[in-house]
Amino acid sequence: xxRAAAVPHDFPDxxxxxxxxxxxxxxxxxxxxxxxxxxLTAFRRRVLEAIWADHAPIGAxxxxxxxxxxxxxxxxxxxxxxxxFLMENGLVHRLSSxxxxxxxxxxxxxxxxxxxxxxxxxxxxxxxxxAVHNSVERAAK
Amino acid sequence: xxRAAAVPHDFPDxxxxxxxxxxxxxxxxxxxxxxxxxxLTAFRRRVLEAIWADHAPIGAxxxxxxxxxxxxxxxxxxxxxxxxFLMENGLVHRLSSxxxxxxxxxxxxxxxxxxxxxxxxxxxxxxxxxAVHNSVERAAK
DNA sequence: CTCGGATATGTTATGATATAACATCTATTC
DNA sequence: GAATAGATGTTATATCATAACATATCCGAG
Numbered sequence: 500x501x502r503a504a505a506v507p508h509d510f511p512d513x514x515x516x517x518x519x520x521x522x523x524x525x526x527x528x529x530x531x532x533x534x535x536x537x538x539l540t541a542f543r544r545r546v547l548e549a550i551w552a553d554h555a556p557i558g559a560x561x562x563x564x565x566x567x568x569x570x571x572x573x574x575x576x577x578x579x580x581x582x583x584f585l586m587e588n589g590l591v592h593r594l595s596s597x598x599x600x601x602x603x604x605x606x607x608x609x610x611x612x613x614x615x616x617x618x619x620x621x622x623x624x625x626x627x628x629x630a631v632h633n634s635v636e637r638a639a640k
Numbered sequence: 641x642x643r644a645a646a647v648p649h650d651f652p653d654x655x656x657x658x659x660x661x662x663x664x665x666x667x668x669x670x671x672x673x674x675x676x677x678x679x680l681t682a683f684r685r686r687v688l689e690a691i692w693a694d695h696a697p698i699g700a701x702x703x704x705x706x707x708x709x710x711x712x713x714x715x716x717x718x719x720x721x722x723x724x725f726l727m728e729n730g731l732v733h734r735l736s737s738x739x740x741x742x743x744x745x746x747x748x749x750x751x752x753x754x755x756x757x758x759x760x761x762x763x764x765x766x767x768x769x770x771a772v773h774n775s776v777e778r779a780a781k
Numbered sequence: 782c783t784c785g786g787a788t789a790t791g792t793t794a795t796g797a798t799a800t801a802a803c804a805t806c807t808a809t810t811c
Numbered sequence: 812g813a814a815t816a817g818a819t820g821t822t823a824t825a826t827c828a829t830a831a832c833a834t835a836t837c838c839g840a841g
Contacts, residue, residue: 538837540789559827574792579828584789596736598798598827679808681818700798715821720799725818739798739827 510615510624511554521551524602528590531607537588542573546581547602550591555621556599597621651756651765652695662692665743669731672748678729683714687722688743691732696762697740738762 511520528547532539539547549565550557563578582600585591590606593599594614604625605612615624652661669688673680680688690706691698704719723741726732731747734740735755742755745766756765 538788542790574790575828576792576830577790580790679817683819715819716799717801717821718819721819 524551527606543581551602556601558599665692668747684722692743697742699740
C-alpha cells in the first residue's frame with residue numbers, strides 16, 4: 500500500500516517536490532477507490548489531478564477552466580458531480596468558507612478534520628485534533 | 641451594562657422565551673455600538689432583529705424576504721451591507737457551510753468562536769473552546 | 782453474446798448567493 | 812450652511828451550485 504510520506508499533515512513545505520506529492524495522492528486515490536469499489540473514472544481522475552495540481556484550494560469553476568484550457572467544453576455539472584464523488588470517497592474536502600476544494604491529505608485513513616486557512620495566502624493545513632471532537636461530544640450532551 | 645443572562649452559550653433551550661432573548665440581544669447590540677461609536681441605524685437594526693427573530697441561522701435572502709414581507713422593496717445589497725456592518729462589530733456571525741447568518745451570543749465579549757451545527761435541524765451552538773485555538777497556535781508554529 | 786439495469790456523462794436551463802459601480806441622500810463637524 | 816464622511820438606493824452582473832432529462836457506457840445475469 501502506497502503510504503503518504505510525501506503528503507504531510509501540516510502546512511506544506513514550500514520547497515517540497517509537488518509533482519511527487521501529487522503523484523502520491525493519485526496513487527493513494529487509486530488504492531482507496533479499488534478498496535471501496537468506487538469507480539475513479541478518467542474524468543474524475545482528471546478533476547482530482549486538477550485539484551492536486553497545487554496545494555492551494557481551488558474553486559469548482561477554476562477546476563473547470565483547467566480542464567477546458569485546451570478547447571474542451573465540459574460543463575460545470577460535470578465538475579460538481581466529480582467533486583461529489585471525490586468527497587463521498589474522502590479524497591477531497593470542501594472548504595465552505597472559501598467555496599473551494601482541496602485534496603485530502605489523509606485519504607484512506609479514518610479522520611475527523613479541521614482546517615487552518617491562512618487569510619493571507621489561503622494556504623491550508625489539515626488537522627486531526629481530538630480536542631474539537633471532544634468539545635462537540637460534551638456540548639451535544 | 642445589560643448582561644446576557646437570556647443569551648446562553650450552548651444550544652438554545654427549546655422552551656426559553658425567545659422574545660426576551662431577542663430583546664436582550666438587541667439591547668446588547670445597542671450597548672456595543674454605542675461603546676464602539678458604530679451607527680446601529682434603523683435599517684441595520686431591522687436586519688439584526690430579523691436575524692434574532694429565531695435562533696436558527698438565516699440566509700441573506702431570507703432576511704430580505706422578511707424585510708420586504710409587507711411590500712417594501714429593499715435590495716439584496718442593502719442586506720449584505722448591513723450584514724457586513726453587523727459582522728464587523730461582532731454582532732453576527734456567518735456560517736459559511738450554510739451560507740447563513742446568526743446572531744452572536746457573546747457580543748461585546750472577546751471570544752474566538754466555533755459552531756456546532758446540527759445537520760438535522762440546523763440548530764446551532766456557539767462554543768468558545770481554547771483547545772482549537774491552541775491547536776492552531778501549535779500548527780502555525 | 783446480448784440484454785437489461787445501474788452507473789456515469791452530456792446538455793440545457795435555472796436557482797441561489799454575493800458583489801461592483803455609481804448615484805443620491807443624511808448626518809456631523811466646523 | 813458648506814464640506815465631508817458615512818449610509819442607502821439602484822442597476823447590473825459576477826460567482827457558485829443544482830434540477831431535470833437525454834444519452835452513453837459498464838458490467839453482471841442469463
